[in-house]
Amino acid sequence: MKRGFEHQDQPNKAQRPRYDSTPSSVAQHYNERPDVGAVKRKESKIIRLRSFNNWVKSVLIHRYVRPNQNVFDMGCGKGGDLIKWAKARIHHLVAADIADVSLEQMQSRYKTLRDRSFTAEFYAMDCYQELIAPKLRPDLQFDTVSMQFCLHYAFENEKKARxxxxxxxxxxxxxxxxxxxMPxxxxxxxxxxxxxxRSFGFGNSIYSITFDDIQDTDDDRKKIGFSTYGCKYMFHLVDAVDCPEYLVHWPTFERLAGEYGLKLKFKENFHDFYTSASKEEEHSRLLSRIxxxxGQAPEMTEExxxxxxxxxxxxxxxx
Known part of the structure; x- marks a missing residue:
């Protein structure tokens, strides 16, 4: 069951820690996470959550990616979606990530893919401070751009988001x-x-979120300070993440996306996504396959x- 952060356990605003969220520190965090392999991952305390997240990504790719397409995987990490791209029978993949060690691990995974039917190119770069276009051949266009669990790092400021x-x-x-x-x-x-x-975080035994810049109003009835950009919090998820992140102010994100010719077609919280997508027979069957x-793992916990x-x-x- 959920375990909230009790009032007496929370530091006040003056005592709360400040988190280093420079690009180098985020890259270091992901570079230092070992690629433990499929067998070891099955022993994770959050194996069902990991599988659920993979199911969501698989459904998205199944819905929107077609064979022989060109794909840009921005923030590709260690290449956790390589098999998904192979199953989608794409033509070409461009993969970019700020964490160079993670990208090297993705390249190694790509070389050992049994169904390596698509070509690929890899770029170690900060896609929130550098442009990808000058690195690509002039005639290359993408049919799909994918950003999985990484877009929120761009909302440190408006320049990076743009x-x-x-x-x-x-x-x-x-x-x-x-x-x-994204969150x-x-x-x-x-x-x-x-x-x-005076409580600025919440969570349970597998995750926690703690803010360092928000505050209570004078009457202690409402927390304030959730800025449009740079609203930082510390996110911890067992066996997965332990670094600062930023809230993505959705109205601002959708407005900016419109300035770049992008129109929203779909948006759903994962809980609602499960309710809708699991009603489709193929996606329902995928829940067990993925x-x-x-299987033998314990059922997904409430946490x-x-x-x-x-x-x-x-x-x-x-x-």
Whole structure:
């Protein structure tokens, strides 16, 4: 069951830690995470949550990616979606990530793919401060741009958010899709506002979210300070993440996306996504094939399900 952060356990504003979220520190965090392999991953305390997240990404790719398409995987990490791209029978993949060690691990995975039917190129770069277009051949256009669990790092400031969106849109063809997953800022803000006065975090035994810049109003009835950009919090998820992140102010994100020719087609919190997508027969069968249900692992816990609600899935179309 959920374990909230008790009032007496929370540091006051003056005592709360400040988190280093420079690009180098984020890259270092992901570079230092070992690639433990499939067998070891099955021993994770959050194996069902991991499988659920993979199911969401698989459904998104199945819905919006077609054979022989060109794909840009921005923030590709260690290449956790390589098999998904292979199953989608894409033509060409461009993969970019700020963590160079992670990217090297992805390249190694790519070389050992049994169904390596698509070509690929890899770039170690910060896609929130550098442009991808000058690195690509002039005639290359993307049918799909995918950003999985990484877009929120761009919302440190408006400049980074705009460079990210320029990278999304500049080579995305008209009618092409921009798909992804990221923390649901509405869910997070609502959840932290349910906490007692002077409590600035929440979580359970597998995850925690703690803010360092928000504050209570004078009457202790509402937490404030959720800025449009640079609203930083520390996110910890067992066996996965332990670094600072930023809230994505959705109205601002959707407005900016529109400036870059991107129109929202779909947006759903993971809980709602499960309710709708699991009604489709093929996606329902995939729940067992991908390990969300069935098999020898314990069933998904209530704490894992709560953590799944942190995220949302989205899709934009290029005008």
């Amino acid at each position: 460079i990210m969106l320029q990278n999304v849109s500049s080579r995305l063809r008209s009618g092409g899709m921009f798909i992804g997953t 649901d800022s509405n869910w997070i803000v609502k959840r932290v506002r349910q906490e007692p006065p 390990g969300v249900i069935g 894992e399900w709560e953590a799944a609600g942190i995220y949302l899935a989205f899709a934009f179309e290029k005008k």
